[in-house]
Amino acid sequence: MIRSLIIDDEPLARSIVKEYLQQQNEIEVLQECNDGYEGVKAIMQHKPHLIFLDIQMPKINGFEMLELLDEKPSVIFTTAFDEFAIKAFETHAVDYLLKPFTRERFQKALEKFYSQAPVQKKNTEELLQSSTQLSTQTERVVVKTAGKIKIIPIPEILFLEAADDYVKIHTKEGSFLKNKTMSFFENTLPQEQFVRTHRSYILNVQEITRIDPYEKENHLAVLRSGARIPVSKNGYGKLREVLGL
Amino acid sequence: MILIKEASEYERFFSESTPVRFAIGFLVIGCMSLISVLWYTIHDQQEIEKRKSEAEKLSREAELYKLRQQLQPHFLFNSLNSINALIGSQPHKARNMIQQLSDFLRGTLKKEENQWISLDEELQHLNLYLEIEKVRFGHRLSTEISDQTTGLKMQLPAMLLQPVVENAIKFGLYDTTGDITICINASKQDGHLVLQVKNPFDPETTSPKKGTGFGLSSVQRRLYLLFARNDLLQTAIDKELFITTIKIPQQK
Numbered sequence: 001m002i003r004s005l006i007i008d009d010e011p012l013a014r015s016i017v018k019e020y021l022q023q024q025n026e027i028e029v030l031q032e033c034n035d036g037y038e039g040v041k042a043i044m045q046h047k048p049h050l051i052f053l054d055i056q057m058p059k060i061n062g063f064e065m066l067e068l069l070d071e072k073p074s075v076i077f078t079t080a081f082d083e084f085a086i087k088a089f090e091t092h093a094v095d096y097l098l099k100p101f102t103r104e105r106f107q108k109a110l111e112k113f114y115s116q117a118p119v120q121k122k123n124t125e126e127l128l129q130s131s132t133q134l135s136t137q138t139e140r141v142v143v144k145t146a147g148k149i150k151i152i153p154i155p156e157i158l159f160l161e162a163a164d165d166y167v168k169i170h171t172k173e174g175s176f177l178k179n180k181t182m183s184f185f186e187n188t189l190p191q192e193q194f195v196r197t198h199r200s201y202i203l204n205v206q207e208i209t210r211i212d213p214y215e216k217e218n219h220l221a222v223l224r225s226g227a228r229i230p231v232s233k234n235g236y237g238k239l240r241e242v243l244g245l
Numbered sequence: 246m247i248l249i250k251e252a253s254e255y256e257r258f259f260s261e262s263t264p265v266r267f268a269i270g271f272l273v274i275g276c277m278s279l280i281s282v283l284w285y286t287i288h289d290q291q292e293i294e295k296r297k298s299e300a301e302k303l304s305r306e307a308e309l310y311k312l313r314q315q316l317q318p319h320f321l322f323n324s325l326n327s328i329n330a331l332i333g334s335q336p337h338k339a340r341n342m343i344q345q346l347s348d349f350l351r352g353t354l355k356k357e358e359n360q361w362i363s364l365d366e367e368l369q370h371l372n373l374y375l376e377i378e379k380v381r382f383g384h385r386l387s388t389e390i391s392d393q394t395t396g397l398k399m400q401l402p403a404m405l406l407q408p409v410v411e412n413a414i415k416f417g418l419y420d421t422t423g424d425i426t427i428c429i430n431a432s433k434q435d436g437h438l439v440l441q442v443k444n445p446f447d448p449e450t451t452s453p454k455k456g457t458g459f460g461l462s463s464v465q466r467r468l469y470l471l472f473a474r475n476d477l478l479q480t481a482i483d484k485e486l487f488i489t490t491i492k493i494p495q496q497k
Contacts, residue, residue, distance in 0.1 A: 009382075009419075009422075010323065010326075010327065010381050010382065011384065012326070012327040012330040012331065012380075012381065013323070013326055013327070013330065015330045015334065016326065016329055016330035016333070019330070019333050019334070034422060035422055056319070056419065058419065058420045058421050058422050058447065058450070059420075059422065059447070059449070059450055060450075080318070080319050080322035080323045080326065081319075098322070099322050099323060099325070099326035099329075100322065100325045100326040100328070100329040101326075151449065151450055
C-alpha cells in the first residue's frame, strides 16, 4: 500500500484529488492538511511515500515546507501557478498538475510516480536546490527548532556560520540550523547587504560597528551584538567594495 | 598739465565713443540672453522628452498591469478547479459558481479605466467576487458590506476599490488559517466618498509594512493621477486588523 497525504488550503481542491484517488486501490490517503505547518507534522508522523502539494499556502509555502523535512517524500505539485514559474521544477518533482486538471492527466502523474519511485528522493533534494530561483524565497528563511517552525525575515540575520553539513543562522533571538550550504546563502541573500567574509562566515554589513586588523593580512569584524567575525584577505576586499571604502 | 590735457582728451573720447560702447554692451547682453534662452529651451526640451518617455513607460506598465489585474490567472484557475471538484459532488453548486464567475468576468471586462461608475454597481461587482471566494474558502470567510450612502448617488473611478479588496483577500484570507471577516464600509464625509476595508493578517508571516504592497501603491498612484493628491489613501494597523481607507472627491 502506498501512503499519501494531500496538502492544500482549499477543501474543494483536496476533494478533487481524493475523488481521483478513489479508483486507485493501492494508494491510501492518511490525512489532509490545510497548510505547511500541518503538512510538516503529518509527514513526520506518517512518513508517507507520496504527497500532493499545493505551492501557495498560508504560513509557509510548499517549497518552504519541503525544506524543513529531513526525509522527503515524493512530490506531485497541484497548483494554479502559471506554467512559466513552475517549469524550473519540472525535471525534479514527480510531476506538477496545473489546476484544474483532468482525471487522465492525474493518472499520468501517478504512472510517472510508479515508474520513477526509486529515484524520487534524490530528485526532491535537487528540486530544493533549484528552488533558490524562486524570488519569494529571498524574503525570509524558514527553520525548525525544537519541533517548532520559525520564520526569520532576512534583515534580522546577523551572520551565518558554517557548521558541518549545516549553516548556523545567528539572530538576536538565538541561532538556528538550516540544512543548506554556505554557497547557497552566498548566492541567494541580497549581495548589497550580505558578504561572505570568510570560508565559514557570511555577515550582515549593517551590523558591523568596526573592523580591526588581525594577524597578517586578516581582519576581524566586530558586530553590534559584540560577535567578532573573521575576515580573510579576500573577504576584506569584498567587504570594502560593498561598504564603498 | 599733461595729465589734465590727457584727461580732457579722454573725456572727449569717452563721450564720442558712448554709442559704440552702448552697442557693444547691448550686443554682449543680447548674446548672453540668446545663449541662455537657447540653453533653457534645450533643457526644457530634454525634460519634456524625458517626461514623455517616462509617461509612455508608465502607461505601458499600467496597461500590462491592468491586463494582469483583470485576468487574475490565479483566481481564475483556482475557481475553475473548485468548479471541477463541485461537478462531481454537488453539480447544482457548480452551475451556480459558473454563473457567478461569468457575471464577475463580464463585469470586469466591461470596466474601463478613467470611467466613473456608481458605488452600487461597484459593490455589487465586489460582492460577486467575494461570493466566489466564499465557495473556495466558505468555511472560513465571512464578509460585512455596509453602505451608509444609499440614495446619495455616490460615484467612484472604475478599478479602484477592487485592488484594495483583492489586497485584503490576499493578506486576510490567502495568508491566514482561521475564520476571518472582511469588512467594507462606505460613508460620506465633507463631500468625499469614504471607503474603508478591514482585513485581519497573520503577524507571524506578514510584517505590517509589507501591507502596502504593489496592489496598494498602484491605487495610490491612480488617486494621484486622478486628483493630484497624495492624502487620499491611508493605511492603519489596529491590533491584528489592517485598515485601508480611500477618499474619493465627488464630481459636481
